[in-house]
Amino acid sequence: MTETLSLGWRQYRLERKMFWRNPSAAFFNFLLPLLFLAGGGAILAGNQRELDKLLPAIAGMSVMSTTFTALAYNIVFLRERGVLKRIRGTPLPTLSYFGGVAANAVTNTALQIGIVILAGKLIFGIGWPHDWPELIVFVLVGVVSLSALGVAFAHAIPNFESTAAYVNAVFLPVVFISFYVFDSAGAPGFLRQIAEALPLKPLIDGLSGALVSGSGLGGELDALAVIALWGVFGLFFAVRGFSWEGRRT
Amino acid sequence: MSDAAAAIEVHALSKRYGEFEAVRGIDITVRRGEVFGLLGPNGAGKTTTVEILEGYRSRSGGDVSVLGHDPGTRSRALRRQIGIVLQSGGIYGHITPREALRHWASFYPHPRDVEEVIALAGLQEKADVRSRRLSGGQLRRLDFALALIGDPELIFLDEPTTGFDPEARRSAWETVRKLRDLGKTILLTTHYLDEAQELADRVAIVKDGRVLAIGAPRELGVGASHYRVAYRDRDGNFVERQTDDPTTLLGELTAQALARGERLEELSVGRPTLEDVYLELTADGDGEPAGGARAAVGEAHDD
Numbered sequence: 001m002t003e004t005l006s007l008g009w010r011q012y013r014l015e016r017k018m019f020w021r022n023p024s025a026a027f028f029n030f031l032l033p034l035l036f037l038a039g040g041g042a043i044l045a046g047n048q049r050e051l052d053k054l055l056p057a058i059a060g061m062s063v064m065s066t067t068f069t070a071l072a073y074n075i076v077f078l079r080e081r082g083v084l085k086r087i088r089g090t091p092l093p094t095l096s097y098f099g100g101v102a103a104n105a106v107t108n109t110a111l112q113i114g115i116v117i118l119a120g121k122l123i124f125g126i127g128w129p130h131d132w133p134e135l136i137v138f139v140l141v142g143v144v145s146l147s148a149l150g151v152a153f154a155h156a157i158p159n160f161e162s163t164a165a166y167v168n169a170v171f172l173p174v175v176f177i178s179f180y181v182f183d184s185a186g187a188p189g190f191l192r193q194i195a196e197a198l199p200l201k202p203l204i205d206g207l208s209g210a211l212v213s214g215s216g217l218g219g220e221l222d223a224l225a226v227i228a229l230w231g232v233f234g235l236f237f238a239v240r241g242f243s244w245e246g247r248r249t
Numbered sequence: 250m251s252d253a254a255a256a257i258e259v260h261a262l263s264k265r266y267g268e269f270e271a272v273r274g275i276d277i278t279v280r281r282g283e284v285f286g287l288l289g290p291n292g293a294g295k296t297t298t299v300e301i302l303e304g305y306r307s308r309s310g311g312d313v314s315v316l317g318h319d320p321g322t323r324s325r326a327l328r329r330q331i332g333i334v335l336q337s338g339g340i341y342g343h344i345t346p347r348e349a350l351r352h353w354a355s356f357y358p359h360p361r362d363v364e365e366v367i368a369l370a371g372l373q374e375k376a377d378v379r380s381r382r383l384s385g386g387q388l389r390r391l392d393f394a395l396a397l398i399g400d401p402e403l404i405f406l407d408e409p410t411t412g413f414d415p416e417a418r419r420s421a422w423e424t425v426r427k428l429r430d431l432g433k434t435i436l437l438t439t440h441y442l443d444e445a446q447e448l449a450d451r452v453a454i455v456k457d458g459r460v461l462a463i464g465a466p467r468e469l470g471v472g473a474s475h476y477r478v479a480y481r482d483r484d485g486n487f488v489e490r491q492t493d494d495p496t497t498l499l500g501e502l503t504a505q506a507l508a509r510g511e512r513l514e515e516l517s518v519g520r521p522t523l524e525d526v527y528l529e530l531t532a533d534g535d536g537e538p539a540g541g542a543r544a545a546v547g548e549a550h551d552d
Contacts, residue, residue, distance in 0.1 A: 014341075014352050021343040021344075083341060089328065089331075089338075090356045091325045
């Protein structure tokens with residue numbers, strides 16, 4: 001057990017090192033949400049009601065991009081390159097490996113959420129989060145669910161070249177629908193139903209309660225349940241049919 | 250059949266993918282300390298066999314023992330004692346060979362020294378260059394280094410030089426010889442005859458999931474016997490004679506010819522090589538392998 005933990009820690013440190021050395025990963029994980037924040041902030045400047053909505057929406061998107069998107073990319077890349085297969089042939093315990101990979105994604109999420117919180121305090125006039133326990137619970141459940149969904153989704157992607165298409169075909173519509181429904185009270189009923197059933201909109205609701213309104217965890221249990229259900233679904237398919245190597249051509 | 254000195258024992262191994270039988274009853278024993286080659290055309294079942302031994306694939310039937318373990322159980326104890334060079338195993342592009350080796354070393358209870366392995370693989374000059382900047386040959390050396398870092402008893406090499414230029418092949422062969430000199434057991438798959446001949450102590454020729462022949466390359470082909478001396482006699486008939494002692498035979502033939510004041514037209518001396526055996530065994534049954542093909546393959550393995 002100690003060995004599994006220490007090997008997991010080593011894997012985690014390697015993943016961090018590689019993350020910082022890969023400019024495109026660093027860009028998509030840090031700069032992109034910052035750009036969204038800056039752009040949205042500039043457009044919505046002075047409109048506190050809208051700024052209050054922008055912040056949790058960007059926070060929710062950050063959780064999704066650092067876990068779902070990043071893991072789907074990573075797993076497909078490592079699988080198709082044969083890195084996973086190589087690791088599979090060593091005595092590195094599977095748990096240590098995935099522990100390190102997951103902890104790497106969680107670190108990115110935490111850093112992102114930290115940036116968003118700081119921006120809320122320093123730039124957007126929102127102040128510090130109103131409900132820390134709610135924030136932690138939602139981020140944790142969101143990270144677990146969306147990580148599992150990212151790994152599960154990687155199974156559906158046939159090769160690395162098509163990863164961007166597959167990931168964006170999911171990521172962009174989910175983000176648009178969720179943002180739209182979250183922002184607009186007049187969104188059509190069917191869109192609202194779709195958004196409420198997907199994991200991102202409930203996550204944004206929870207983060208909004210935690211960061212802005214301080215509505216409390218009790219009022220967002222439904223949202224939490226939806227995210228957790230997606231997590232169970234994702235975990236099942238992430239483990240089932242996990243492939244350590246690319247399909248032969 | 251059980252042999253205390255055996256690193257790998259395979260008995261009646263079979264593997265089917267749906268209707269397709271990739272491996273149909275393979276028996277091989279690899280002794281400790283030897284370089285054993287699985288030689289065969291593409292699609293012969295070599296990689297399937299090796300990947301069953303490595304623990305990547307399940308088998309449909311038969312008994313398999315690798316260093317006393319059943320690889321199907323994927324025990325960590327076994328993976329600590331083997332090193333694997335995959336046909337196409339990738340490596341993280343953003344770390345250097347030295348960093349990768351340090352990381353890999355932490356997986357094993359008694360790893361070799363990182364610097365020593367870097368030297369052994371010939372990576373001294375590239376040890377601090379990110380892997381994504383390495384050439385194919387350099388990456389192959391890193392493959393060897395990563396397979397070796399845990400100080401394994403048994404090393405699997407799956408088509409270690411496929412797609413290499415001649416220089417990279419030579420250097421890969423050099424590394425394999427160094428591994429053999431360290432006393433490692435090596436199971437090598439290849440579809441290059443010269444590679445099997447250069448590196449393997451014993452070879453199994455595999456086709457369509459079966460072992461067609463097994464033995465030392467020299468026993469399989471390049472023996473002291475069976476030199477073929479061929480010429481056209483004075484009546485214009487083509488004569489081919491087999492001999493253990495070509496020197497004497499040639500001496501007699503040329504002496505007789507000179508005594509008669511004749512020439513030995515189209516005189517040739519040939520040794521049946523591993524190529525002959527291989528081409529004969531792996532031919533699809535329609536006709537003899539062409540002499541031209543034989544000559545071409547023979548040239549390729551000139552030293």
